[in-house]
Amino acid sequence: METRFLGRVNYAPTFQAMKDFAHQPAPDEREQLWICEHPPVFTLGLAGRPEHVLAPGDIPVVATDRGGQVTYHGPGQVVAYPLIDLQRRGIFVKEYVYRLEEAAIRTLRAFGVTGHRVAGAPGIYVRLADPFSHALLPQRPQRREPGQPAPAPDFTGLGKIAALGIKVSRHRSYHGLALNVAMDLQPFERINPCGYPGLRTVDLASLGVAVSWDEVAHELAGQLQRLLAV
Incomplete structure (x- = not known):
C-alpha cells in the first residue's frame, strides 16, 4: 500500500478523487493510503440528519456517501483515507473498523494518551479527567448474549x-479516520458530533500534549500500514 501525504486539500475534490479511485482503479495503480488535512468543512454521512447541523455559519456542509452522521474537518486534524481491496486482503468490514480504531489507539499511545472504545459508538474516546489512565472503561464494548440489544452509548x-x-463498494474501501491533533474545536459546538447532542470533542493539544501534525500523521500512517497488512 503506497502512502501519499497530500498536505491541506479541499474536501469535495478529494472525496470525488477517492470515490473515482475506489470505483475505477487503473490496472497499474497500487492500493493507497492518503494522509491529509482539510480546510473547515462539515460532512454529512448517509444517515446524516440536517437537524444535527445546528449553526454552520460560514463553514460549508457537504453530503457524502460514508456511513455515520455529521462531523467536522479542519486544520490541525490528521485525516487518513485507506483505499484498499478488503476482499483481496481477507478483511471483513467489522474487522476493518476494528483495525482503524486500533491504529488510532496505538497512535495516541505513542504520545502517552490512552484511547478507548465505547460500546455502540464507533470512534476513539479519552477520559477527560485523566487521559493518561490505563484503567478500563465501564462503557467499553463487552460480549453480549445472542439477541441481547446493544447498550446505548454512554459518554460520561x-x-x-x-x-x-467508511464506505465499501465492491469490496473496495474509501473514506476513513480523522484524529484531532491541534484544532480550533469551536466548530464542533455548531453540530451534534456524530449525531450525539452534547458530546464533547477534544484534541491532543487540549489534553496538554504538544506534538506536531507531521509527527502524528507519520505515526498514524505507520500504524495503518502495519495493521492493514496481510
Missing part, C-alpha cells in the same frame, strides 16, 4: 478524539 466523563466513517 469522555471526550471524542478520533472519528470514523
Whole structure:
C-alpha cells in the first residue's frame, strides 16, 4: 500500500478523487493510503440528519456517501483515507473498523494518551479527567448474549478524539479516520458530533500534549500500514 501525504486539500475534490479511485482503479495503480488535512468543512454521512447541523455559519456542509452522521474537518486534524481491496486482503468490514480504531489507539499511545472504545459508538474516546489512565472503561464494548440489544452509548466523563466513517463498494474501501491533533474545536459546538447532542470533542493539544501534525500523521500512517497488512 503506497502512502501519499497530500498536505491541506479541499474536501469535495478529494472525496470525488477517492470515490473515482475506489470505483475505477487503473490496472497499474497500487492500493493507497492518503494522509491529509482539510480546510473547515462539515460532512454529512448517509444517515446524516440536517437537524444535527445546528449553526454552520460560514463553514460549508457537504453530503457524502460514508456511513455515520455529521462531523467536522479542519486544520490541525490528521485525516487518513485507506483505499484498499478488503476482499483481496481477507478483511471483513467489522474487522476493518476494528483495525482503524486500533491504529488510532496505538497512535495516541505513542504520545502517552490512552484511547478507548465505547460500546455502540464507533470512534476513539479519552477520559477527560485523566487521559493518561490505563484503567478500563465501564462503557467499553463487552460480549453480549445472542439477541441481547446493544447498550446505548454512554459518554460520561469522555471526550471524542478520533472519528470514523467508511464506505465499501465492491469490496473496495474509501473514506476513513480523522484524529484531532491541534484544532480550533469551536466548530464542533455548531453540530451534534456524530449525531450525539452534547458530546464533547477534544484534541491532543487540549489534553496538554504538544506534538506536531507531521509527527502524528507519520505515526498514524505507520500504524495503518502495519495493521492493514496481510
